[in-house]
Amino acid sequence: MSGVEQAPPVNMSPQRGAGTHSVSDALSAILRRYGLQAGTVMMAVILWIIFAVGSSETWLHRDIYASLMSTVPVTQSGIIALTLTLVVIAGEIDLSFGSVMAVGTWVFMSCPQPELGLVAAIAAGLGVGLLNGFIVVRFGIPSLVATIGTWFFWGGIVIVGTGSVGAGTGFASGFVTNLLTGRIFGYVPAEMPWMLTFAFLLWVLLNRHRFGAHVYLVGDNDQSARMMGVRSDRVRMGVFALNGAAAAFAGISSTLEAHYFWPTVGSGAMLPTVAAVFLGGTSIFGGRGTIFGTFVAAFVIGAIEPGIISIGLTGFYTQVIYGAVIVIALIVQAAVRGRAER
Amino acid sequence: MSESITELPAQPSPLLQLDGVSKWFGEVRALEDAHLVVGRNEIVGLLGDNGAGKSTMIKIVTGFHRPDRGTITWKGQRLEHLSVQRARDLGIETVYQERALADQQSLWRNIFMGRERTTRLGLLDVGGMRDETEKLMVDFLRFTSQAVTPESTVGSMSGGERQGVAIARALHFEAELIILDEPTMGLSVTETRKTLDFVRGIKAAGKSCIFIDHNIFNVHEVADRVVVIDRGHTAGEFKTSEISVTDLIGRMQHLAETGSLDGGAPAKAAT
Numbered sequence: 001m002s003g004v005e006q007a008p009p010v011n012m013s014p015q016r017g018a019g020t021h022s023v024s025d026a027l028s029a030i031l032r033r034y035g036l037q038a039g040t041v042m043m044a045v046i047l048w049i050i051f052a053v054g055s056s057e058t059w060l061h062r063d064i065y066a067s068l069m070s071t072v073p074v075t076q077s078g079i080i081a082l083t084l085t086l087v088v089i090a091g092e093i094d095l096s097f098g099s100v101m102a103v104g105t106w107v108f109m110s111c112p113q114p115e116l117g118l119v120a121a122i123a124a125g126l127g128v129g130l131l132n133g134f135i136v137v138r139f140g141i142p143s144l145v146a147t148i149g150t151w152f153f154w155g156g157i158v159i160v161g162t163g164s165v166g167a168g169t170g171f172a173s174g175f176v177t178n179l180l181t182g183r184i185f186g187y188v189p190a191e192m193p194w195m196l197t198f199a200f201l202l203w204v205l206l207n208r209h210r211f212g213a214h215v216y217l218v219g220d221n222d223q224s225a226r227m228m229g230v231r232s233d234r235v236r237m238g239v240f241a242l243n244g245a246a247a248a249f250a251g252i253s254s255t256l257e258a259h260y261f262w263p264t265v266g267s268g269a270m271l272p273t274v275a276a277v278f279l280g281g282t283s284i285f286g287g288r289g290t291i292f293g294t295f296v297a298a299f300v301i302g303a304i305e306p307g308i309i310s311i312g313l314t315g316f317y318t319q320v321i322y323g324a325v326i327v328i329a330l331i332v333q334a335a336v337r338g339r340a341e342r
Numbered sequence: 343m344s345e346s347i348t349e350l351p352a353q354p355s356p357l358l359q360l361d362g363v364s365k366w367f368g369e370v371r372a373l374e375d376a377h378l379v380v381g382r383n384e385i386v387g388l389l390g391d392n393g394a395g396k397s398t399m400i401k402i403v404t405g406f407h408r409p410d411r412g413t414i415t416w417k418g419q420r421l422e423h424l425s426v427q428r429a430r431d432l433g434i435e436t437v438y439q440e441r442a443l444a445d446q447q448s449l450w451r452n453i454f455m456g457r458e459r460t461t462r463l464g465l466l467d468v469g470g471m472r473d474e475t476e477k478l479m480v481d482f483l484r485f486t487s488q489a490v491t492p493e494s495t496v497g498s499m500s501g502g503e504r505q506g507v508a509i510a511r512a513l514h515f516e517a518e519l520i521i522l523d524e525p526t527m528g529l530s531v532t533e534t535r536k537t538l539d540f541v542r543g544i545k546a547a548g549k550s551c552i553f554i555d556h557n558i559f560n561v562h563e564v565a566d567r568v569v570v571i572d573r574g575h576t577a578g579e580f581k582t583s584e585i586s587v588t589d590l591i592g593r594m595q596h597l598a599e600t601g602s603l604d605g606g607a608p609a610k611a612a613t
Contacts (some may be wrong), residue, residue, distance in 0.1 A: 034491065208465045210458045217455055220444035227438070228456030229430070287446040 065280025129244020219286025
């Protein structure tokens with residue numbers, strides 16, 4: 001470091017007229033950094049305006065927001081979308097989380113003591129996630145196929161283990177149920193502060209911790225990262241473990257919200273969750289993505305169905321609109337990225 | 343230019359010395375009784391055909407391969423069991439063209455890749471790393487454009503600039519010996535010039551460098567000394583101040599034809 005200062009004047013880049021372009025330079029730098037996030041917010045606002053115009057009695061009333069705040073974080077697995085964002089930034093994908101939700105919930109239901117069950121379930125989710133990571137890292141199997149395999153496997157284990165028989169969650173009524181699904185001031189579902197907590201902690205982890213820095217590096221260029229001493233295998237196992245733990249948490253929370261444990265809990269979670277991650281601007285090729293983008297996108301995905309129904313279309317349109325929103329958003333993202341790259 | 347460094351029984355021990363190094367891969371002999379000396383604050387160019395043994399030699403220096411025979415000496419101390427980690431700890435840093443940077447990440451994240459600095463709370467010292475990067479940009483990289491900030495992504499930079507970033511990073515972390523393996527491959531003329539300027543920057547920073555390049559002109563231009571490797575042997579070496587590039591090319595041709603560097607070359611250069 002001390003020697004660096006003595007370096008000879010090496011004229012690097014052609015001196016672009018200092019000052020004249022600085023404003024546009026600064027603007028394009030901001031666009032490059034925050035363009036995708038701004039785009040995600042804009043998409044949310046546009047959809048909201050459409051829904052609010054189409055059905056003001058729904059969207060200008062607070063009930064719909066109370067509903068979204070309970071469904072988006074866990075039933076639509078917004079919390080998992082947040083941890084899945086880290087997995088995708090690291091250049092991997094996890095499709096098994098739906099079954100991990102069921103595994104976690106099953107463990108929770110099997111524990112006579114709900115507080116202990118909660119801890120055990122999250123530990124189980126963590127363990128299954130680690131195993132996913134281990135399979136990917138140790139055997140070099142692409143995570144896309146590896147986690148399809150474990151999705152079937154764990155889903156099947158729960159079906160076998162429960163005999164496909166559900167159960168009520170009455171035993172857990174009290175502290176744990178209130179903790180995960182209570183209503184704050186009788187209005188805000190506890191799922192919402194939980195999702196905010198997850199978002200905040202994951203943001204810190206991703207942007208202000210060495211682990212997060214390594215997540216970006218591994219996803220961007222694994223070979224470079226390894227060369228520079230990043231323990232890529234550990235990083236990747238870490239993101240899978242996080243995703244597993246979040247899945248167990250979301251499974252329990254959505255089960256407590258429904259007051260009934262379905263052994264198939266989480267079976268419908270896969271696509272909306274994955275869609276939220278990509279809609280939020282996370283690159284499928286790894287190395288790029290934000291917690292903020294996924295957070296907003298999870299609510300967009302969660303709002304589409306009630307939005308469509310509230311403006312008077314039948315629920316049949318849901319998939320059409322899902323598809324259209326996702327495809328259009330990805331096209332816009334690709335365009336924004338192409339620009340930023342120049 | 344090159345002070346007492348290249349005199350073989352060096353008084354101040356050279357930075358790095360390989361003696362009688364041999365390496366086999368099964369039946370294939372990659373190196374046999376090869377020698378290499380890198381002096382302190384010296385740029386050594388490695389020349390040789392594909393498969394001559396340059397890469398094997400470099401991989402021995404970086405601890406990736408262990409020699410079957412011979413010794414490695416670092417600052418006068420013999421190194422047994424040199425591992426990749428140990429080589430890095432000693433300050434031997436390799437800069438590979440395509441394996442050095444993460445394109446979508448910011449400049450500061452690339453500079454501190456794998457060696458992120460943290461605060462007492464265990465969180466990243468983002469401000470500190472940005473400031474440090476800014477300093478490197480001004481002092482070493484000479485990025486003058488306002489458009490380039492520590493937040494700029496490395497992927498938006500040119501090939502020469504990217505080499506500069508990788509070299510600046512090595513120097514920043516106190517590398518003593520920087521190994522550049524084909525740093526100008528695939529670069530335009532302008533970008534090659536930039537890269538060669540950065541190699542001079544290593545010298546100016548008081549560090550040493552092993553410079554491998556297929557282009558003899560590039561090697562002759564920046565190296566203090568050229569070492570020629572041929573079929574696993576060290577075929578010879580020249581101080582670049584004592585041999586013209588034409589002469590060097592002549593001798594390399596002679597080597598390719600006869601297996602010897604000596605004789606013939608000056609005549610060839612003359613005709």
